Amino acid sequence: MGLFSPGFPGSMEITWTTFNETEESTVEYGLWGGRLFELTAKGKATLFVDGGSEGRKMYIHRVTLTDLRPASAYVYHCGSEAGWSDVFSFTALNESTSWSPRFAIYGDMGNENPQSLARLQKETQVGMYDVILHVGDFAYDMHEDNGRIGDEFMRQIQSIAAYVPYMTCPGNHEAEYNFSNYRNRFSMPGQTESLWYSWNVGSAHIISLSTEIYFFLDYGVDLIFKQYEWLKKDLEEANKPENRAERPWIITMGHRPMYCSNNDKDDCTQFESYVSTVSKFSYQLMRRLFPGVDLELWAHEHTYERLWPVYGYKVFNGSIEQPYVNPKAPVHIITGSAGCRENHDTFVPNPRDWSAFRSTDYGYTRMQVHNTSHLYLEQVSDDQVSREGSPQFYNYEVDGLLQSLTDM
Numbered sequence: 001m002g003l004f005s006p007g008f009p010g011s012m013e014i015t016w017t018t019f020n021e022t023e024e025s026t027v028e029y030g031l032w033g034g035r036l037f038e039l040t041a042k043g044k045a046t047l048f049v050d051g052g053s054e055g056r057k058m059y060i061h062r063v064t065l066t067d068l069r070p071a072s073a074y075v076y077h078c079g080s081e082a083g084w085s086d087v088f089s090f091t092a093l094n095e096s097t098s099w100s101p102r103f104a105i106y107g108d109m110g111n112e113n114p115q116s117l118a119r120l121q122k123e124t125q126v127g128m129y130d131v132i133l134h135v136g137d138f139a140y141d142m143h144e145d146n147g148r149i150g151d152e153f154m155r156q157i158q159s160i161a162a163y164v165p166y167m168t169c170p171g172n173h174e175a176e177y178n179f180s181n182y183r184n185r186f187s188m189p190g191q192t193e194s195l196w197y198s199w200n201v202g203s204a205h206i207i208s209l210s211t212e213i214y215f216f217l218d219y220g221v222d223l224i225f226k227q228y229e230w231l232k233k234d235l236e237e238a239n240k241p242e243n244r245a246e247r248p249w250i251i252t253m254g255h256r257p258m259y260c261s262n263n264d265k266d267d268c269t270q271f272e273s274y275v276s277t278v279s280k281f282s283y284q285l286m287r288r289l290f291p292g293v294d295l296e297l298w299a300h301e302h303t304y305e306r307l308w309p310v311y312g313y314k315v316f317n318g319s320i321e322q323p324y325v326n327p328k329a330p331v332h333i334i335t336g337s338a339g340c341r342e343n344h345d346t347f348v349p350n351p352r353d354w355s356a357f358r359s360t361d362y363g364y365t366r367m368q369v370h371n372t373s374h375l376y377l378e379q380v381s382d383d384q385v386s387r388e389g390s391p392q393f394y395n396y397e398v399d400g401l402l403q404s405l406t407d408m
Helices: 117-125 148-161 176-185 222-238 241-246 274-278 280-289 382-388
Strands: 002-004 012-018 026-031 039-042 044-049 057-065 073-080 088-091 102-106 131-134 166-168 197-201 204-208 249-253 295-298 304-307 331-335 355-359 363-369 374-381 397-404
Touching: 002 148, 002 166, 012 073, 026 057, 039 057, 044 176, 057 073, 102 117, 102 331, 117 148, 148 166, 148 176, 166 204, 204 222, 222 241, 304 374, 304 397, 331 363, 355 397, 363 382, 374 382
Parallel strands: 102 131, 131 166, 204 249, 249 295, 295 331
Antiparallel strands: 002 012, 012 057, 026 039, 026 073, 044 057, 073 088, 102 363, 197 204, 304 331, 304 355, 363 374, 374 397
């Protein structure tokens, strides 16, 4: 069960899986406090055959709810006369550009050693977040055991994804069978099978990219050019003066970072990383034509790292006293330490001067887009919480920063 934003106002898409074919895909829902299930929406199911040796079949149901009342709470269940789910709730996204949405952000979370999962479940259910951004690498791995690991992972995140939109991008661990488990299990905006897309929330325009198209070339080099052309058009639209006035924050998310100071010999540890080299047209496009990309979110490294504003391996701080106020380059955040069977990564002893803060603790990132001029980020250390073992340390922050809107 998962909620996803289809990318257009007043809507929410609900996705779930059954192992038997049903005649209908139905969601019954209603306003919180109103008559239960007074509204009905129908969708359709598509057959997904896992690429493993058993060829397991499952039916992915998708139903889009429309004409939702902004910022209003709804209760719902889904299924058909063959059977119904538990009752869940969600709050329709606020459509105002003056709204201050709250996010939890992380990547690289598996169903084995999901260190941060319990706290994310609780914090979601008590209403701390409006949106989840999962920046690639799920389950470890969704295709394993003929897709059963994917089934188990989706059940684990249901206690998050059934309550707030769970927005994703593909990572390297989703590559098996041409990313088929990822493309079928998640429902992102647009017509690219969730590989890349953009959407608006509050005063932010969020762009999700696939870094994996640069590494899995057997699945088609044409995807590189398709994503580039799509990105060019998307940024042109987002940077029209009337659109930038409404949504001045431009935020990107992609799995493999351009820069990092880990010592595991991953791509981002190289001075000229493959992501920044092969995708240079895309990123030069962002910088050269549309220099207002403010924040870039990454994962892949099982650590947390905050960079100074950087472009081309050079630091462009706003000032010595206020480096994140009106910087001349995007801020990069790597948040891939939610917890998985591969445990932590480590760092090189002496990072380059663009690295501002590093932590090997398990954890996840919180972000709030306060308004058109201020955005707040903090990293929560799950390790610190666990070590202290006391409720007063529940919201332990290992890193926090306040960034003012880039003005270039």
